[in-house]
Amino acid sequence: MTVLPRALSSDSLSHGQHACAIVGSGPERLHMVSSFVRSGLEAGDRVWCFPNGGRSDVLGWLRRDDLAVDDVMASGQLDVQPAHESPLTALASHPERVIDCLRAAVDDATSCGWGGFRIIGDLGWTNRGRHCPGRLLDFETRVGDMLATLPATALCQYDRYRFDAATMVALTTLHRGVVGTLTVPIGDDLVISPWAGGAGLRLVGEIDLCTHECLRAALEDAVHGRGDLHLELSGLAFIDLGGVAVVLRAADRLGPGRQMVVHQAPHSLRLALDLLWPTSNLVEAEPV
Numbered sequence: 001m002t003v004l005p006r007a008l009s010s011d012s013l014s015h016g017q018h019a020c021a022i023v024g025s026g027p028e029r030l031h032m033v034s035s036f037v038r039s040g041l042e043a044g045d046r047v048w049c050f051p052n053g054g055r056s057d058v059l060g061w062l063r064r065d066d067l068a069v070d071d072v073m074a075s076g077q078l079d080v081q082p083a084h085e086s087p088l089t090a091l092a093s094h095p096e097r098v099i100d101c102l103r104a105a106v107d108d109a110t111s112c113g114w115g116g117f118r119i120i121g122d123l124g125w126t127n128r129g130r131h132c133p134g135r136l137l138d139f140e141t142r143v144g145d146m147l148a149t150l151p152a153t154a155l156c157q158y159d160r161y162r163f164d165a166a167t168m169v170a171l172t173t174l175h176r177g178v179v180g181t182l183t184v185p186i187g188d189d190l191v192i193s194p195w196a197g198g199a200g201l202r203l204v205g206e207i208d209l210c211t212h213e214c215l216r217a218a219l220e221d222a223v224h225g226r227g228d229l230h231l232e233l234s235g236l237a238f239i240d241l242g243g244v245a246v247v248l249r250a251a252d253r254l255g256p257g258r259q260m261v262v263h264q265a266p267h268s269l270r271l272a273l274d275l276l277w278p279t280s281n282l283v284e285a286e287p288v
Contacts, residue, residue, distance in 0.1 A: 013039070013153045015116050018144040019177035020156045022168055029122070029157060030061040032179065036120045036155050037062060041072055044115035045153075048079050048105065050086035052122035052157070077114065083122040091126060095139045099146060106152045116151035124159030137224040140174045145226065148176075155179060169218050173199060191235075192218050200230030200261075207236065207243035215243060219250035229254060230285075234264035244272045251282045261285050 013019055013036070023029045033051050040047040051058045058080055062069045072078040083089075090097040102119065109117040126136050140156065147154055158171060169192055172178050190211040191204040201222055207215055222229055231247070239247075247269075251260035260282045262269070273280065 013118075013155060013177070013179075015151045015153055016148050017177055018140075018147045018154050018156075018175050019179050020140075020158060020171055020175040021179040022172075023157050023159065030058065032155075032157070033058060033120055034062055034065045034067070036118070037078065038065065038067060040118035040153070041067070041077060043118075045118045046077055046079075046105075046109035046112070046114040046116075048081075048086075048117075048119040048121075050081055050083040050088055050119070050121035052083055052124060052159070055080055055082055076112065084125055086121065088121050088123065091123075091136075091139060095135065095142075098139070099142055102143065102152075102154075103146060103150075106150050110151060116153070118153045118155075120155040120157065122157045122159075124157070124162045134224065137170055137174060140171065141224065141226055144174060144176060169193070169201070170222055170224070173201060173222055174224075190214060195230050195232045199227055200232065202232040202235070204235030205237065207239040207246075209240070209242060212242050212246055216246045216250075219246065223250055223253050226258075228259050228261050230261045230263060232263045233266060233269065236266050236269075239266060239269050239272075241272060241276075244269060244277070248277055248280050248282060251280055254281060259283050 021032060023032065029052060033049060037047050037049055049058065059069055062080075069078065073080070087101045088098060090101070105119070106117040123136070143154060156171075156175065158168065163171070172193075173195070189206045189208070192214065193202050193204075195202045199222075201218060203215075205211075229250075247260070254260060258281075261284075262282060263285045265273075265284055270284075273282065
């Protein structure tokens with residue numbers, strides 16, 4: 001099993017943060033929505049809320065949490081729409097329109113006197129029909145790059161039952177924080193989780209024939225990001241030659257100007273690289 005540690009809470013996100021949450025039950029989703037909305041309203045931000053399910057369910061939950069929903073909606077501070085009726089649906093065919101819409105929303109919020117802009121949206125529906133993981137991962141990368149420089153915060157919710165383990169790991173690596181705790185099956189002997197230092201993965205356990213496919217799938221999605229891809233390997237006890245080949249194939253796919261940076265590589269990996277692949281697109285980080 002892979003356990004992604006609790007890194008953030010939905011009421012502690014600040015401007016510039018692009019976080020994700022892998023959620024399950026209705027109450028779990030709604031509690032997270034309520035916490036995020038409340039913190040945004042109290043901070044003086046305009047808040048967009050695009051949850052899974054009906055609008056009335058969310059409004060009812062917010063009212064039960066003693067939020068003055070009618071007042072903040074009348075003032076324009078809060079907007080609640082079901083995800084499948086929101087501007088997010090343009091992601092199906094025109095993802096650039098969603099990016100432009102979010103940027104315009106931030107500008108409009110600040111021009112109207114709000115302290116910033118926050119959005120929480122359920123994107124579980126994207127794993128239907130033609131909404132492929134590759135397009136979604138590219139979209140999330142672009143959103144993160146945009147929000148990093150703006151007075152804005154985003155929390156993307158994903159249904160843990162709609163995505164495979166590798167895609168969920170890739171989604172977490174493309175966000176600058178994870179809300180809640182995610183447990184997904186990766187393998188009996190290997191744990192893959194987001195690297196706390198930025199864009200990358202942390203590998204713990206052993207990489208052998210039984211875990212090659214899990215590693216390949218996780219790296220396949222991770223290479224869609226931008227900048228260098230980091231692998232933190234202090235907890236990796238063993239990697240065989242087949243696993244080294246999986247890592248190097250991913251490094252070769254990073255493209256011009258990008259490298260795979262390994263941190264605290266085990267002796268078996270260093271030996272294989274020195275003897276067999278001395279010119280690969282992979283470098284070792286300087287010891288801290």
